[in-house]
Amino acid sequence: MASPTQYDPIATQYTSYTTVPDMQLEISLVRTALTPCASLTVLDLGGGSGLHARTAVELGASRVDVVDISPEMLLAGQNIEQSLHRSPGNNNNSPPVIRYIHADATKPLSPQGINQKYDVVMANWLLDHATSLDDLRAMWGNIASALKPGGRFVGVRVRCLRAGYLTQGKYGVVFSDYEPIPGPGWRYKVSFQLDGVPVTFEATSMEATLGLDHAIPEGLGLGGWEVVPLGEDPVVRGDGEYWADHVREPSFVVVVGRKLSES
Numbered sequence: 001m002a003s004p005t006q007y008d009p010i011a012t013q014y015t016s017y018t019t020v021p022d023m024q025l026e027i028s029l030v031r032t033a034l035t036p037c038a039s040l041t042v043l044d045l046g047g048g049s050g051l052h053a054r055t056a057v058e059l060g061a062s063r064v065d066v067v068d069i070s071p072e073m074l075l076a077g078q079n080i081e082q083s084l085h086r087s088p089g090n091n092n093n094s095p096p097v098i099r100y101i102h103a104d105a106t107k108p109l110s111p112q113g114i115n116q117k118y119d120v121v122m123a124n125w126l127l128d129h130a131t132s133l134d135d136l137r138a139m140w141g142n143i144a145s146a147l148k149p150g151g152r153f154v155g156v157r158v159r160c161l162r163a164g165y166l167t168q169g170k171y172g173v174v175f176s177d178y179e180p181i182p183g184p185g186w187r188y189k190v191s192f193q194l195d196g197v198p199v200t201f202e203a204t205s206m207e208a209t210l211g212l213d214h215a216i217p218e219g220l221g222l223g224g225w226e227v228v229p230l231g232e233d234p235v236v237r238g239d240g241e242y243w244a245d246h247v248r249e250p251s252f253v254v255v256v257g258r259k260l261s262e263s
């Protein structure tokens with residue numbers, strides 16, 4: 001079983017991962033899903049070092065709370081904020097736009113100090129770290145309870161776990177060592193090369209989230225699902241031939257949903 005802090009030793013490398021083609025597509029799709037974002041409050045569950053939180057800020061979000069279980073990922077994000085001169089102390093004592101909060105997204109958020117409701121809740125690659133069906137339900141429970149009525153869910157989700165190109169890493173990322181686990185679900189390794197140095201972590205996807213099954217979140221009052229269209233994305237349009245395999249069989253997609261009702 002992966003350690004909850006498996007990202008600690010790779011936090012610095014993970015933060016530089018933005019040059020990998022897969023990540024460039026992800027950043028672009030999440031940007032589309034987050035638009036419009038002006039003056040909105042955002043919760044980024046499993047937000048790591050704040051990659052997509054910074055996109056929300058660029059789009060005008062008034063506040064982004066990044067929650068993560070890895071202290072080193074949070075620290076990497078705080079260091080980036082400092083380098084951007086947005087951290088407190090650099091900013092006339094005004095509160096930081098991005099707050100980094102250490103918490104476990106499989107546990108109730110309120111006792112961990114996250115009590116407010118948000119206009120947008122992101123969970124990018126978080127659901128594919130649920131190691132059991134109970135974890136997955138708890139993550140969706142936190143997403144639903146943190147959203148304001150009518151609020152927006154944005155999530156990067158694994159779609160085709162065994163897309164053919166993933167074994168060769170055509171888009172910079174390799175999935176390997178698939179192992180069935182109770183749930184049912186799959187444990188597998190995700191790796192990418194950065195400046196020739198391999199970076200590997202473990203992911204877990206429950207069958208109840210693969211194939212974009214929405215039975216769990218719909219029971220919690222979420223709905224109105226949309227997948228950000230791949231064919232219209234500027235990264236894909238920039239080189240349609242290169243991205244054709246991903247469009248045909250996407251390893252990941254970005255899903256948008258809405259909080260329709262209190263469950």
Ligand SMILES: C[S@@+](CC[C@H](N)C(=O)[O-])C[C@H]1O[C@@H](n2cnc3c(N)ncnc32)[C@H](O)[C@@H]1O
Pocket residue numbers: 004007045046047048049050051052067068069070073103104105106123124125126129156
């Ligand atoms: C693949 S990384 C993605 C980081 C970020 N969302 C992004 O897209 O750049 C997955 C993140 O989820 C975090 N994570 C995994 N399980 C978690 C949990 N139970 N609670 C909070 N964070 C978790 C990891 O520490 C890691 O930072």
